[in-house]
Amino acid sequence: MPSDKLAKVRGILQRFTTPLLPDDYSALINPLWSTRELRGKIERVRREGDVVHLDITPGWGVPTSFHAGQYIGIGVLVDGRYTWRSYSLTNAPGHVAGTLSITVRAVEKGKLSNHLVGNVQPGTTIRLLAPSGDFHLTDPVPAKLAFVTAGTGITPVISMLRTMAERRQFEGSDVVLVHSSRTREDVLFADELARLQKEHPQFKVHTRITSEEGRVTPENIDQIVPDITDRVVYACGPAEMLDEMEAWAKDAGVELKTERFTLDRISDAQGGTITFPGRASIEVDGATTILEAGEKAGVNLPFGCRMGVCHTCVRPLVEGHAHNLVTGETHEAGSRVRTCVCVANGDLIVEA
Ligand code: FES
Structure with missing residues (x-):
């Protein structure tokens, strides 16, 4: 028997003669089966400059129903360690049975985004977290709707637009999209937006090239959409844009839903001294997460x-x-906390 075949047979025999966990057995048959974690496989990879579009086939147990606008968490092995990020789903729910699609732009110092845009190959097994998020379309959709997006902030909205097209929800609606992009070449989904606009007279797209025309702000948005205050507004983009939109919506009495890709650190938490018993103590403000406090203290x-x-x-x-900066909850002693998004409201003792 040739030596490579012999080695394979030896490997298989070794596996069946070594104590294995249930996951090890199932992974021998299908790498997407796991009882411990949700897995998926990157099925298709389509690269476009500094952007990559990925179609993911979910493995056993991954919930595949979601609302247009929600995101999934993905964990990918990069340099021997799983790196996690969440990305908005871009496909319409149920469009291709079970597929989960995301679009990722490489960002400076973005370990995972650079890996996905530069290196990831079809067939890669990844870890997944179930779709979640509150930034999604209501059913029925509002009669007058405005989307305000910038850069990759279009990703949850393209899912909503694809869903509305499939479900014929443009009919009877009045929908406007104001999408900002730094350059003309950077506009994501440009051809598809043009096609949707052509096919649905109730849908208007305004593309703003910020390097030529400047940013969209609450002061100038009514020049683009004069009846903006009569609409339900969905906004997704950089924190600065969302902060301005939220302040404006509050004053103008506009119903606004926002999606942030970064942690919003503004809260009433007062900070305090965080003690990691037997390791270190450090005094931090209410915007420093427990995880960051530990890193500053050498834990x-x-x-x-x-x-x-x-x-x-x-x-x-x-x-x-x-x-908790994400949910707004307060966690009491005895609970288990996500240290990356929790801050101190008073002195804390956290097991390291
Ligand atoms: S590091 Fe992922 S939840 Fe905290």
Whole structure:
């Protein structure tokens, strides 16, 4: 028998004669089967400059129903370690049975985005977290709707637009999209937006090239959409844009839904001294997460996504009150907290 075949047979025999966990057996048959974690396989990779479009086939147990506008968490092995991020789903729910699609732009120092745009190959097995998020279309959709997006902020909205087209929800609606992009070449989904506009007279697209025309702000948005205050507004883009939109919507009494890709650190949490018993103590403000406090104090806690998605960073809270910047909840002593999104509201003791 040739030596490579012999080695394969030896490997298989070795596996069946070594104690294995249920996951090890199932992974021998199909790498997408796991009882411990949700997995998926990158099925298709389509690269376009600094952007990549990925279609993911979910493995056993991954919930595949979602609302247009929601995101999934993905964990990909990069340099021997799982790196987690969440990305908006871009396909319409149920369009191709079970497929989950995302679009990723490479960002500066973005370890995972650069890996996905530059290196990832079809067939790669990844870890997944179930679709979630509150930024999604209501049913029925509002009669007058405005989307305000910038850059990759279009990704959850393209899912909503594709869904509306499939479900014929443009009929009877009045929908406008104001999408900002730094350059003309950077406009994501440009051809598809033009086609949707052509096919649905109730849908208007305004593309703003910010390097030529400047940013869209609450002061100039009514020049683009004069009846903006009569619409339900969905906004997704950089934090600065969303902060301005939220302040404007509050004053103008506009119903606004926003999606942020970064952690919003503004809260009433007062900070305090965080103690990692037997390791270190450090005084921090109410915007520094427990994970960051540990890193400053030389206590390296485990982490994955650093966005509250993957739960890798969960540690027991021994004493005190921790404020969750994502959910707004207050966690009491005795609970287990996601250290990447929780801050101190008073002194804390956290098991390292
Ligand atoms: S590192 Fe992923 S939830 Fe905290």
